Amino acid sequence: MTITQPSEDSALPALAGRAPTLAHVARLAGVSPATASRVLSGSARVSRAARLQVEAAVERLGYVRRQTRAPDHETSGTIAVVLCDESARVVGDHFYASLLWGVRREHDGPAPLVVLLVGRADEWRATAHYLRGGNAAGVILVGARRDQLAALVQASAGAPVVLAGRPLDGVPLPYVDVDNRGGARAAVRHLLASGRRRIGTIAGPSDMGAGVDRLAGYRLAVREAGMGDTGLVGHGDFGRLSGEQVMSVLLERRPDLDAVLAASDQMAVGALRALRRAGRRVPDDVAVVGFDDAPVALQVRPRLTTVRQPAEDLGARLVRELRAHTGGKPVTGRGVVLKTKLIVRESA
Template sequence: MLTAAAGTPNPANRAPTLAHVAKLAGVSPATASRVLSGSARVSRAARLQVEEAVERLGYVRRGSATRTSASTGAIAAVLCADSTRVFADPFYAALLWGMRRELDGGAQLVILMVGKHREWRVAADYLRGEHLAGVLLVGARQDDPTALVHAAAGVPVLLAGRPLTDVPLPYVDVDNRGGAQAAVRHLFAAGRRTIATIAGPADLGAGVDRLAGYRLAAAEAGLNVTGLIAHGDFGRPSGEHAMARLLARRPDLDAVLAASDPMALGALEALRRAGRRVPDDVAVIGFDDAPIAQRVRPRLTTVRQPVEDFGARLIRELRALIAGRPITDRGVVLKTKLIVRDSA
């Protein structure tokens, strides 16, 4: 970790340079350059120091003077998930369709998946190829090296989802916290008093914010949430396992908010296996309003996030950054809406 002892290498607040990165990281400029060029001839410790310095300074690797003229205008969508998750979760299909719809046959959309750490290096190498107009970073987790992508690209980078670190990048997100609050309030108004949640990953902004919304609404209603919180990874199997754990800990629960529709479907399966009727014994609410929410029985009450519009807004915001619009408001947050059906 970098410490205050490293000093402030850029007191004049000018655009940070490679020398500033090297000084803050405590390495030579040559070592910093090797890290940013993806060289294997660097220790892991030095690599981590340089990546952290890049993130703290907001350093962007500058391309050559011919970069703009050589650019094809392509936009890269870097999906911070492995291919199994991307192809199984309808969220990604809807998001990418929204992006493609907004591009309307204009710029090419290049999709990179970085589910494994080594794939970040491959993605960074690609981004250094000097043929992109901008980058969309989708679903970056707390420990993902977002600064590496920022530095490698040398073009505007926009985050899809609120970052959990103070990385100096603009973002577009949905109101995850407010959506979860609305769901819990609905359950409380319906007479439910032992409301559990299957939260998403603790290293992802959406997971953190949906859990925070659940906690806020529970506190507002004076509910005790002891033993009523379990975590999943947004996937269906994790929802099923989390629901089983919750039932074992709190067999008296009468409602559950799952932080994704796939986890809600897993919860429905666990409840069926346990002999619990939905919604008579246990009410269930999901989050997404994926197409499956209307096909499952009982039809799923869920928090709708405008996924296609989310994708389209990402493209519009990135285009504005590419055109040189100054960043005045770092975050854009889209509204969510509770869709009440049969399960709650």
């Protein structure tokens, strides 16, 4: 079972436009309201079968359990940071470490900080169960894809939610982002100023704000220069292997390519590997620019020109924004955008 948006089903209780209640959940799950309540409270005195039935009913109905704990409950003030990525990438990506350090720095005090991973199905179940139990006073969502966002917000049990990254489709939620569009635009302008004229990009995922905005910044700069991008755009997943694969595809499409902007440093490192295999010198034949300014940018040769994003400051600001929306204040679509900076090194 995974977190999914509620679906229409003839077996669902008739709600007549009303919000689903605990009684509706119990009825759909085929259990008593007391059993449904124990499941949602995290009680161990419930069979596994009953727990799965109740969790499935909650998801199908879109039931949100409002928090009823007193302000002095021992978990009061707990922040849950939900990382929507595979554990291997979370552990190996400097962005996550820096962001979490910023969250911890700002959330300094006795209240717990809980980090939840939702890369696998069992992690989705555990995250849904934790959030629906009303255990968090506030939730920070990091890396949520377009099709994950509604379900994760629904599971947050009415707690304030702040997003790391601009939500797609105009979802009215507060967020903190970096200037992805401006950073990518500055990178392409730098490449143009150095005489490059056939500039490709290894874009990020099209269902994430960072991927969409970095591609938009690239395309804006290319249009401003009166150039096209035919055959010069490929999509990766921010990981190193995808950068290597997409770089090879771009070289096949456009052998005349003389520069590439990768939407992450990890993809840029993969691109360097593909260029070496193809016998292309960097930056003589092809200039390479990354995005992040992760430690790997200084470890590779040539050292990587990249767009620096303030990941630690992003984490700290997420906590401040979350505080601003707690205490019963209305949650709006307010967005905060932090500046990026182009760091020029040897690769471009």
